[in-house]
Amino acid sequence: MNNRVYIFDTTLRDGEQSPGATMNLQEKLRLAEQLEKLGVDCIEAGFPASSQGDFEAVKAIAEKVKNCQVAGLARCMEKDIERTWEAIKNANYPRIHTFLATSPIHMQYKLRKEPEEVLAMIEKGVKFARSLCPVVEFSAEDASRSDKDFLVKAAATAINAGATVINLPDTVGYAIPSDYAELIGYVIKNCPVSDKAVFSVHCHDDLGLSVSNTLAAIGAGARQAEVTLCGIGERAGNTSLEEVVMALNVRRDLFHLETGIVKEQLFPSCRLLSMIIGKPIPANKAIIGGNAFAHESGIHQDGMLKNRETYEIMTPQSIGRISSDIVIGKHSGRNAVRSKLESLNITDLTEEQFEQIFNAIKALADKKKTIHDEDIESLVVGEVYRMPDSFKLLSVSVHSSTDILPATAAISLEVKGEIKCRAGLGVGPIDAVFNVIADILERSPEVERYAVNAVTGGTDAQGEVTVTLAENGITVTGRASHHDIITSSAKAYVDAMNRIVRKEKDENY
Ligand SMILES: CC(=O)SCCNC(=O)CCNC(=O)[C@H](O)C(C)(C)COP(=O)(O)OP(=O)(O)OC[C@H]1O[C@@H](n2cnc3c(N)ncnc32)[C@H](O)[C@@H]1OP(=O)(O)O
Numbered sequence: 001m002n003n004r005v006y007i008f009d010t011t012l013r014d015g016e017q018s019p020g021a022t023m024n025l026q027e028k029l030r031l032a033e034q035l036e037k038l039g040v041d042c043i044e045a046g047f048p049a050s051s052q053g054d055f056e057a058v059k060a061i062a063e064k065v066k067n068c069q070v071a072g073l074a075r076c077m078e079k080d081i082e083r084t085w086e087a088i089k090n091a092n093y094p095r096i097h098t099f100l101a102t103s104p105i106h107m108q109y110k111l112r113k114e115p116e117e118v119l120a121m122i123e124k125g126v127k128f129a130r131s132l133c134p135v136v137e138f139s140a141e142d143a144s145r146s147d148k149d150f151l152v153k154a155a156a157t158a159i160n161a162g163a164t165v166i167n168l169p170d171t172v173g174y175a176i177p178s179d180y181a182e183l184i185g186y187v188i189k190n191c192p193v194s195d196k197a198v199f200s201v202h203c204h205d206d207l208g209l210s211v212s213n214t215l216a217a218i219g220a221g222a223r224q225a226e227v228t229l230c231g232i233g234e235r236a237g238n239t240s241l242e243e244v245v246m247a248l249n250v251r252r253d254l255f256h257l258e259t260g261i262v263k264e265q266l267f268p269s270c271r272l273l274s275m276i277i278g279k280p281i282p283a284n285k286a287i288i289g290g291n292a293f294a295h296e297s298g299i300h301q302d303g304m305l306k307n308r309e310t311y312e313i314m315t316p317q318s319i320g321r322i323s324s325d326i327v328i329g330k331h332s333g334r335n336a337v338r339s340k341l342e343s344l345n346i347t348d349l350t351e352e353q354f355e356q357i358f359n360a361i362k363a364l365a366d367k368k369k370t371i372h373d374e375d376i377e378s379l380v381v382g383e384v385y386r387m388p389d390s391f392k393l394l395s396v397s398v399h400s401s402t403d404i405l406p407a408t409a410a411i412s413l414e415v416k417g418e419i420k421c422r423a424g425l426g427v428g429p430i431d432a433v434f435n436v437i438a439d440i441l442e443r444s445p446e447v448e449r450y451a452v453n454a455v456t457g458g459t460d461a462q463g464e465v466t467v468t469l470a471e472n473g474i475t476v477t478g479r480a481s482h483h484d485i486i487t488s489s490a491k492a493y494v495d496a497m498n499r500i501v502r503k504e505k506d507e508n509y
């Protein structure tokens with residue numbers, strides 16, 4: 001049996017049926033270009049009979065894509081098939097994909113047709129499609145709830161009428177891997193002309209089983225997988241392209257199958273889709289999620305540092321990501337913290353100082369969701385180097401409103417033991433605060449970056465401010481958090497000024 005699994009991407013058709021994932025023509029073209037680069041075998045570009053917009057998008061994609069097949073979906077009726085052909089006929093490799101439901105519930109209630117009428121429609125529709133296009137796929141919609149012997153008849157009818165790809169979809173995500181594999185195997189075994197077609201699998205994720213069902217069907221002989229990037233699609237979605245491809249790749253020992261996918265393009269493709277449809281990739285999504293290669297707990301981090309294969313079954317680079325991430329947090333152990341300190345060039349701590357930092361990181365992690373590199377650096381400065389601060393913020397008060405410009409700030413600072421107070425102006429309250437502090441200190445650093453993050457949720461969240469200042473060739477980042485972001489901004493600025501002074505005095509910091 002053929003050891004190649006063809007990847008049929010339906011992100012632009014079934015994927016676009018996902019509520020909120022509508023794409024315009026330019027976006028579809030951009031994604032089609034990326035799918036070609038990804039190495040999919042067939043792009044299902046849309047359903048041309050559904051609207052003028054979809055017709056034009058499919059036509060434009062058919063004319064642009066050069067190296068893989070371009071398919072358009074059509075109901076099993078001449079007018080849809082003709083419209084689809086109109087849209088795809090200029091493709092280098094066109095494919096008409098026509099479908100008709102074969103399950104009792106769909107035939108009786110939706111189509112209101114007898115099984116014999118359905119078989120006649122399949123024969124007529126596929127023959128007509130084949131009179132136009134050299135490659136015709138037939139899908140028996142709701143195959144997983146169809147009678148298996150009727151499915152055999154439907155497949156044989158379609159193949160005899162000229163279809164070369166037969167898809168047996170789990171349209172409503174009802175299948176269980178073992179039953180689905182049995183059904184696919186049964187149809188392939190009992191259809192007398194099954195050797196004249198490639199059998200295809202198309203699953204939905206209503207029970208969260210679409211990838212498992214797809215792999216089970218492949219195990220039973222299907223050689224085309226219909227999938228979407230990030231698993232977007234009707235209702236709970238379709239089968240994720242990246243998950244199926246990597247499952248086949250990582251478990252080559254089991255499947256002994258290949259795809260034509262350029263794996264390094266998986267992550268860039270999913271990121272592009274996420275940007276186009278404006279939906280972030282969930283952090284825990286397999287392969288492509290933010291946490292898929294992030295390690296937070298000490299025992300895992302220790303294993304990773306000794307040999308990454310202890311906790312990673314594929315490399316992030318193999319799917320086009322930059323690197324794994326050792327996340328320092330409340331579950332981190334000493335080996336991970338030691339490695340992080342080394343990566344920050346902090347290599348001169350005694351064992352006692354290291355323990356002090358390790359405990360301080362654990363204590364901070366209990367309070368704070370994310371520990372940044374700068375937090376660790378501040379802890380080292382505060383806990384170990386204990387360089388005294390030159391400046392201390394005593395009080396800050398600001399006034400700004402919608403109608404009075406500019407904003408005013410009054411600040412008091414302790415400067416090397418002396419209390420100094422001053423007021424001044426700025427275009428907004430933060431600008432006013434920064435101007436007044438600089439004025440009191442008689443310094444004029446450049447503000448290179450200013451950012452506020454909410455450390456916790458809600459309107460009472462701690463606002464964490466980072467401010468990067470540069471002066472006389474020295475660049476530092478100050479940070480502080482407080483529930484009032486004006487106060488945290490003032491403290492972060494003062495923290496940065498203390499760092500500048502320390503750096504001026506001491507090469508260590
Ligand atoms: C499982 C899937 O993903 S199937 C693909 C789903 N995609 C879409 O539906 C694409 C968007 N759809 C549309 O734009 C519209 O539904 C159209 C243009 C396709 C059809 O619109 P309308 O002509 O207004 O029909 P409507 O959608 O109301 O009903 C569907 C009709 O098609 C029939 N039908 C459904 N599937 C098929 C089929 N595969 N072959 C032939 N007829 C079918 C239905 O029985 C119904 O017929 P009826 O009007 O005689 O009752």
Ligand SMILES: CC(C)C(=O)C(=O)O
Binds near residue numbers: 099140
């Ligand atoms: C049109 C077919 C292939 C489909 O999307 C389904 O059955 O889910």
Ligand SMILES: [Mg+2]
Binds near residue numbers: 171204234
């Ligand atoms: Mg579908």
